[in-house]
Amino acid sequence: MAVSAHTMRAGQIDLRGPAQVLDRAFNSAARYQRETVVLVLKSLFDKVIATAALIAFSPILALITLAIVLDDGGPALFTQTRVGQYGQPFPMLKFRTMVADAELRQEALLPLNEGDGVLFKLRQDPRVTTVGSFLRRWSLDELPQLLNVMLGDMSLVGPRPALPVEVALYRDDASRRLEVKPGMTGLWQIGGRSDLSHEDAVRLDLRYVDTWTLALDLQILWKTCAAVANGRGAY
Numbered sequence: 001m002a003v004s005a006h007t008m009r010a011g012q013i014d015l016r017g018p019a020q021v022l023d024r025a026f027n028s029a030a031r032y033q034r035e036t037v038v039l040v041l042k043s044l045f046d047k048v049i050a051t052a053a054l055i056a057f058s059p060i061l062a063l064i065t066l067a068i069v070l071d072d073g074g075p076a077l078f079t080q081t082r083v084g085q086y087g088q089p090f091p092m093l094k095f096r097t098m099v100a101d102a103e104l105r106q107e108a109l110l111p112l113n114e115g116d117g118v119l120f121k122l123r124q125d126p127r128v129t130t131v132g133s134f135l136r137r138w139s140l141d142e143l144p145q146l147l148n149v150m151l152g153d154m155s156l157v158g159p160r161p162a163l164p165v166e167v168a169l170y171r172d173d174a175s176r177r178l179e180v181k182p183g184m185t186g187l188w189q190i191g192g193r194s195d196l197s198h199e200d201a202v203r204l205d206l207r208y209v210d211t212w213t214l215a216l217d218l219q220i221l222w223k224t225c226a227a228v229a230n231g232r233g234a235y
Helices: 018-056 058-072 102-112 130-137 145-151 174-179 198-211 214-230
Strands: 077-083 089-095 155-157 183-185
Touching: 018 058, 018 145, 018 155, 018 214, 058 089, 058 130, 089 145, 145 183, 155 214, 174 198, 183 214
Parallel strands: 155 183
Antiparallel strands: 077 089
16 A cells, blocks of 8 residues: 555544644644733733723713613613623623613514514614613613623623524524624624624624734724714614
8 A cells, every 4th residue: 555755644643744743733832822812912901991991981870870760760770691702691781771671561562673683673662761862872871881891701892792592593603603702892883783684793793703803803992982973873
């Protein structure tokens, strides 16, 4: 039986020369080390910025809390279970922008749903409060998620935090969104927000998973400011 001068394979086992095997091992180790360092830097960046932002915005957070409570007497915060990295559920925080029993009223509004996926969307949702409409317009309702970032459940930039019912319907490809932490903002935020179809939002999330870098995160954070100021797709 003829044997190649360079490579011989037995099943799936590569029996190339020791030098080549070591070279591949060193390259793999170096790549893993680079990726690990970048992930640590991303996590450190997230927590430092989130902590600084919470301190800087504390007067605004207090005023928003007071405004929501005075508006209808209900709680200021709304907690909803979302799915994080590797499929781990976590309680995502937001300022409450709807009436306190909004989820109970949703069934009656289902015939008016404008969403094309599992997410319920309605541009003129009657459950949104006066204060809530203002908060949504300027994305101020998302500020409590800075605490989620501090706790390590979320990142400043990443895929949109998915609902459990949404994850249950994922195809194999869409499940790759869970390879990284969900973000307060991302390509979906600067690409159209609620105006995006579910398919387009998933496509942008997967693009981020496949191409993210710290430089891309900084670009997205910068463009998020413009997207929030524009207000397009905020409802």
